[in-house]
Amino acid sequence: MRPLRALGAAAAAGILTLAAGCGGSDDGKSEGAGKAVTVQAANGAVTVPAAPKRIVSLAPTHTESLFAIGAGAQVVAADEYSTYPANAPKTKLSGFKPNVEAITKYNPDLVVLSNDSDGIVKALEKVKVPVLLEPAAATMDEAYDEILDLGKATGHAAEAEKVTADMRGKIQQIVAGVPQPPAGKRFSYFHELDDHLSTVTSKTFIGQIYGLFALRNVADAADKSGSGYPQMSAEGLLKANPDLVFLGDTKCCSQTPATVAKRPGWQDLTAVKKQQVVGLDDDIASRWGPRMPELVKTIGDAVQKATAAA
DSSP states (O other), X not given: OOSOOOOOHHIIXXXXXXXXXXOOOSSSOOOOTTOOEEEEETTEEEEEXXXXXXXXXXXXXXXXXXXXXXXXXXXXXXXXXXXOSTTSOBOSOOSSSOOHHHHHTTOOSEEEESOOGGGHHHHHHHXXXXXXXOOOOSSHHHHHHHHHXXXXXXXXXXXXXXXXXXXXHHHHHHHHTSOOOSTTOOOEEEEESSTTOBBOOTTSHHHHHHHTTTOEETTGGGOXXXXXXXXXXXXXXXXXXXXXXXXXXXTTXXXXXXXXXXXXXXXGSHHHHTTOEEEOOHHHHHOOSTTHHHHHHHHHHHHHHHXXXX
C-alpha cells in the first residue's frame, strides 16, 4: 500500500459504518511454513508472524476480506460494525476510538485497521503488536491490492489472488452485459450517503464504480473543497435533476424510494417520475471488499432499466 490518505468527511459520516497501490504479495504465492513475512502497508514495512492465529480486525471491510480469503478462523475479534459475515466475532471494539488495553486483551498477533485514530498504530507497535494499516481505498485497484496484502499477511496469498481475480471477472462481465444508452445520452446520478444530502464525487472509490457505466455525477460541481465528499443543497440537487438516484442510507437513515419522493420538490425529479430511485444496502455500498460485484450488479441493473425506458 502506498502512504496513508485522508479518509474524508464522508468516511466519518457513514462510509466506514458505512473506497493501493498496495505492496501486496510479491509473487502471489503463500509464504513458507513457519516463516515471517513482510507486508508493505500504509504504516510502512510490517513484519508479521507466519499465519497469525489471533487476528483482531478493526474495520468491517477487512473483516469481510479476511473471511473471504479463508482466514476467518484466525480472527478472534472484530469491531462493533463488522456485521458480515454473520459468524464474524463482532465485539464492542471500536475502529473509530480504538483502545490499546481493550485490543490487547485478545492477545493479538496481528491487528488490521483502516485508520490511525488517536495514534493507535504507534501505541500497538510500542507493545510489540504487528499492525497493518490499510486505509479506505480510493480506487478499485487499491481495494484489490488490500485484499492481496491481507492474503500475504495471513498465509492465504493464493486464496486472495483467487478472490480478487473472481471479483475482477464478475465486474467485467456485469459491465459488458449492460447495453449502452441511446446515442448522445449520458445518464446523470446522485449517490446519497445520508438524508442531509451528503454525497460522493467521481474521484472517490464509489464514484469510480459508477464511472464503469459512464454515468455523470451531479455532485462533482458542488465539491468546492475538493474533498470528494460534498453536501449538496436541496436547491442544487433539484436543479441538477439526476436521471438516477442511489440511496446509500436505507439502513442508517431509513430512506426508501417512497420516503424521498415525499421530500419537497422531489416529485418533479426525473429519477422519481421514472421510478429510477434505487435503494442500496448501506454496508455493501460503503465497503471496498469482496462484495463489490454486488454493488456493481445493482448499479448495472438500474442503468439497464433506464436505458430500456429512454
